[in-house]
Amino acid sequence: MSATARPQAVAGGGAVAREGVFLAEQLWPIKGQLALALIGLAVGGLMGLMQALDRVGIVIYKGLLLQSYYQGLTIHGVLLAFLFTFGFGNAFVSLMAIRGFERPLASTFLVQGAFWTMLAGTLLAAYAILRNQATVLFTFYAPMRASSLFYLGAALLVVSTLLTALNLVLTRRAWQREHPAERTPLLGFVGVVTYVMWALASLGVVVLVVFFLLPWQLGWLKTTDPQFNRILFWYTGHAIVYFWLMPAYISWYLIVPRQVGGRVFSDSLVRLVFILLLIFSVPTGLHHQYVDPGIPTVMKVVHLFTTFSVVYPSLVTAFTVMAALEDGGRARGGRGLLGWIWKLPWGDPSVAAQLLAMLVFILGGATGIVNASYNLNNVVHNTSFIPGHFHMTVGTAVALSFIGITYWLIPYLSGRELMGRRLALAQAWLWFVGVLLFARGQIAAGLLGEPRRSSIGEAPYRDLISAGLDNWLTAIGGTLMVISGALYFIVILWTLLAGRRLAQPMEIPVAEMRFGARETAPLWDRLGFWFLVGVILVAIAYIPLFVLYLPLNSVSPPIKVY
Amino acid sequence: MRIETYERIFMVLAGLMLALGIVGIAIGALVAGVHVPSPAGRVDPRALSTTPPFDQPGLRDLGGGKYEAVLVARAWQFQPNEIEVPVGSTVTFTLASSDVIHGFELTGTNANVMVIPGQISQVTARFDQPGEYLWVCHEYCGFGHHQMYGKVVVR
Numbered sequence: 001m002s003a004t005a006r007p008q009a010v011a012g013g014g015a016v017a018r019e020g021v022f023l024a025e026q027l028w029p030i031k032g033q034l035a036l037a038l039i040g041l042a043v044g045g046l047m048g049l050m051q052a053l054d055r056v057g058i059v060i061y062k063g064l065l066l067q068s069y070y071q072g073l074t075i076h077g078v079l080l081a082f083l084f085t086f087g088f089g090n091a092f093v094s095l096m097a098i099r100g101f102e103r104p105l106a107s108t109f110l111v112q113g114a115f116w117t118m119l120a121g122t123l124l125a126a127y128a129i130l131r132n133q134a135t136v137l138f139t140f141y142a143p144m145r146a147s148s149l150f151y152l153g154a155a156l157l158v159v160s161t162l163l164t165a166l167n168l169v170l171t172r173r174a175w176q177r178e179h180p181a182e183r184t185p186l187l188g189f190v191g192v193v194t195y196v197m198w199a200l201a202s203l204g205v206v207v208l209v210v211f212f213l214l215p216w217q218l219g220w221l222k223t224t225d226p227q228f229n230r231i232l233f234w235y236t237g238h239a240i241v242y243f244w245l246m247p248a249y250i251s252w253y254l255i256v257p258r259q260v261g262g263r264v265f266s267d268s269l270v271r272l273v274f275i276l277l278l279i280f281s282v283p284t285g286l287h288h289q290y291v292d293p294g295i296p297t298v299m300k301v302v303h304l305f306t307t308f309s310v311v312y313p314s315l316v317t318a319f320t321v322m323a324a325l326e327d328g329g330r331a332r333g334g335r336g337l338l339g340w341i342w343k344l345p346w347g348d349p350s351v352a353a354q355l356l357a358m359l360v361f362i363l364g365g366a367t368g369i370v371n372a373s374y375n376l377n378n379v380v381h382n383t384s385f386i387p388g389h390f391h392m393t394v395g396t397a398v399a400l401s402f403i404g405i406t407y408w409l410i411p412y413l414s415g416r417e418l419m420g421r422r423l424a425l426a427q428a429w430l431w432f433v434g435v436l437l438f439a440r441g442q443i444a445a446g447l448l449g450e451p452r453r454s455s456i457g458e459a460p461y462r463d464l465i466s467a468g469l470d471n472w473l474t475a476i477g478g479t480l481m482v483i484s485g486a487l488y489f490i491v492i493l494w495t496l497l498a499g500r501r502l503a504q505p506m507e508i509p510v511a512e513m514r515f516g517a518r519e520t521a522p523l524w525d526r527l528g529f530w531f532l533v534g535v536i537l538v539a540i541a542y543i544p545l546f547v548l549y550l551p552l553n554s555v556s557p558p559i560k561v562y
Numbered sequence: 563m564r565i566e567t568y569e570r571i572f573m574v575l576a577g578l579m580l581a582l583g584i585v586g587i588a589i590g591a592l593v594a595g596v597h598v599p600s601p602a603g604r605v606d607p608r609a610l611s612t613t614p615p616f617d618q619p620g621l622r623d624l625g626g627g628k629y630e631a632v633l634v635a636r637a638w639q640f641q642p643n644e645i646e647v648p649v650g651s652t653v654t655f656t657l658a659s660s661d662v663i664h665g666f667e668l669t670g671t672n673a674n675v676m677v678i679p680g681q682i683s684q685v686t687a688r689f690d691q692p693g694e695y696l697w698v699c700h701e702y703c704g705f706g707h708h709q710m711y712g713k714v715v716v717r
């Protein structure tokens with residue numbers, strides 16, 4: 001695919017609009033979803049300060065006008081895990097699809113609908129949470145009672161992603177009609193795969209909310225089965241992390257190599273990785289439930305194997321992305337075994353943020369394998385080891401990559417030059433140092449037995465766990481991450497409000513292939529076939545579980561505990 | 563499909579690495595005997611106070627250094643929240659929740675289990691060293707979640 005098509009500005013569209021491809025009526029909902037995502041990052045991230053300081057007994061939630069630590073924790077989880085990730089994913093993947101297919105999205109109605117449902121969902125959920133009627137954390141486990149508005153809001157956020165999924169599939173189909181017998185362009189393909197995976201993955205939480213939780217909260221069902229509800233939740237709950245991660249992978253595979261002057265190894269291997277993620281992301285949910293009492297052990301073992309399978313594409317990613325970076329470093333004059341690393345453009349905040357995110361992901365992935373390792377999970381399950389782990393994956397590999405992407409995406413969308421580049425560099429490094437201290441503290445404290453999602457600052461047993469130093473590391477690291485977040489918003493607001501107009505329209509930096517789509521076997525372009533494989537694997541992983549588990553044990557009425 | 567030699571080597575190594583991990587887990591389970599909790603039955607959380615053994619929570623001596631500790635988890639306490647056993651005891655913890663989801667994690671041991679309304683949870687730990695072993699509720703269960711804990715005193 002060509003990375004140098006000629007850009008043209010259209011009236012009111014800033015630097016980005018290329019005639020006939022980027023339509024203004026599709027760009028504003030994309031920008032709108034990005035704005036919602038960043039609002040989620042700002043407010044959700046601010047709550048992190050309250051949580052970090054809580055670790056050393058500094059309890060500030062009342063100062064933030066919150067009823068409890070857990071209300072703040074709910075805001076942190078819902079805004080960062082759902083709004084930030086969904087909003088950014090919808091916006092970024094839609095834009096990459098337009099660029100990849102070199103045509104507008106198939107439906108303007110769907111992309112605008114995705115924006116409006118996301119806005120409505122955010123307002124409903126925020127209203128319920130801020131009124132302390134949904135202090136149930138982002139996992140909203142039954143039988144905790146929460147306002148129906150909260151579930152409706154969460155459901156609308158999911159609907160917004162599904163509208164995007166439908167739009168991407170329709171866009172690919174339209175492209176295929178226009179280009180019969182050609183391989184789908186990679187940049188379009190990976191986005192469609194991401195959202196098709198999510199469409200399959202979201203089924204669990206959709207069924208949970210629509211057929212169980214909403215009717216039960218509204219009083220149409222008197223009782224529900226908490227164990228079965230958890231099975232439905234975690235059906236979606238692990239695949240969702242790949243839904244968060246895959247937009248970052250899109251950038252690592254297809255954008256960052258261009259930014260560092262390298263090329264992608266091959267079209268076919270990237271397709272292989274995304275297809276493996278499509279088929280293995282969903283049938284793995286039970287590894288979050290290794291210590292659940294009601295789940296047959298044999299099914300836990302089945303999910304152990306599928307979980308290890310889904311690690312595989314990430315290991316391949318570690319090699320392939322690194323190889324593309326090395327290609328870039330050597331093209332820039334890097335010599336010797338490691339000399340190419342220093343030649344990478346570390347002075348570019350977009351590159352630096354994403355390279356640091358990748359480095360942290362190595363540790364995040366390794367600790368994830370610990371969680372997935374069946375009996376080893378006994379030691380870490382629901383301890384602070386887990387947030388230590390996932391602040392290196394979603395909290396950095398994903399979040400810091402998204403931040404890095406916005407360092408070119410926001411200038412691209414706004415037509416304004418990035419301001420405060422050195423501040424942006426400092427932001428990336430501060431996050432990197434912060435998360436390493438934070439994760440070191442959380443992981444060590446978790447191994448000593450400190451529970452996760454608990455207000456340690458108010459816990460009477462705080463001094464019975466000898467994690468004093470570790471908790472300080474968590475507090476300092478978390479505070480550095482919040483400061484880094486503040487620097488980020490200074491840079492972004494500075495750029496938007498006072499950035500110089502770009503003299504030349506920007507191009508989306510898309511990497512060249514060493515081996516392009518032409519060399520790819522047709523099977524790697526057969527999305528329907530691989531989706532079917534995914535469905536079969538899900539059936540193997542879940543139908544025996546349902547057979548062994550049923551009948552339902554509906555014994556729990558809603559209970560309000562906050 | 564076109565794959566570079568180095569890439570092929572790495573793909574094989576990645577597969578071997580994961581296989582090694584599975585072997586390690588199997589050794590942990592089959593040789594060292596570290597297991598994950600298995601289903602131990604269902605129970606109605608609304609009728610815990612009349613359902614044995616949860617109608618009489620507490621420690622039972624099963625003889626031969628074996629004990630069963632029956633614990634009821636409710637927002638926001640364990641009942642009982644302290645048990646005392648001699649050094650060398652093996653204690654099976656049998657738990658049920660009377661309201662929302664709770665957790666049970668015994669620090670310094672492999673005993674870690676969710677306590678989910680409708681399900682009976684069971685984990686076992688052996689105490690070879692004297693001292694106090696803290697257990698905590700590790701699943702968010704409401705406003706007073708962080709106050710929910712207990713301990714095993716080993717003499």
